[in-house]
Amino acid sequence: MFDTSKPNYMKFFYDLFEWSVMEWSLKWTATEPVKDELHYDLPLKGVNEMLSKGIKVRGHNIFWGGPNVVPKWQKNMSGSQLKPLLSKHIQEMTSTFKGKFQHWDVENENLHLHFYEEKLQDPHITEWMFREVHKHDPHTQCFLNEYDVVAGGMTTQAYKDQGLQFKADGVPVAGMGIQSHLGPNFDLSVMKHRLDEVAEVGLPIWITELDIDEYDANKKAKKYADVLKLYFSHPAVHGVLFWGFSDQNHWRPNAAIANGKDVTPNAAGKKVQELLKHTWRTNETHNISHGKTVNIRAFKGSYKLLLHHNGKVIHTENFTVGNSGNSLKINISGTGSNPHVDHVIIG
Incomplete structure (x- = not known):
């Protein structure tokens, strides 16, 4: 994801x-390959x-x-030796990155992978992890994150049951991460x-790891478009993240939407760009005057407002359109004797 070279x-x-x-690079094996x-x-x-750069970040993952x-240094430890190190790791991760992430993946894929449950002989260790992370970093939302939920159906019911149980037990879970390695x-x-x-759990769903393993770029373009339309149109889905985009840095190169060292979009990449930058963006221009109200129907997302007068930008403002919309009040006083020529561009 990050390589300035x-x-x-x-x-x-x-x-x-x-x-x-x-x-x-945030996984424990990467942050502490040797103890301490x-x-x-x-x-x-x-x-x-x-x-x-104004990019929001998910913290993937703590455990x-x-x-x-x-x-590797954890494998021969006893549960009593390991438990204090879990607390230490939570404290180090949350203090190092506090205020930087929107979400924490607390224990990744815990329905499938049970090293800590088995080592500590505690089937509720994931709940403890959530409570501890939330205690140390209460402003970052704590997420479950799991695979084989939509790509396959083996985990769907179990994942739903887990979300409902966490809510019933008062575990501070804020959302359900669904991987989508298709x-x-x-x-x-x-x-x-x-x-x-x-969605019946009643928590926001994020598609956390989307890729589609398809060699044919034209077929891949249609498949990405179909899947993105499904996800973006579902009322419970609040966001979609790709799990890689360039075949130079992808665990499944056939899933990439860009190719080569020049990172040139293939047919799938062009379709994704079209959807994300044009089809599902609202770009409008309106003439405004003092006291005038302009109503705009827009896709949810982040926008920039630019106010022009006499060919010059006199005001810019970033804003977000969410479930409840948004209302902006713009002061155009001091723009001259002909305020009716002012116009606003939103995009």
């Missing part, structure tokens, strides 16, 4: 995306770079309980049914 890669990212997520040897400088640099992905064949109607199932 590849300007084409970064330019493609900044031109298209509004959120970012680090695939590896901490490596926060690189991810912190990347996060600060994203924030400086990941796969036997092949936990730090193959070339999928059924949109079945995917929608599974989304509807998880």
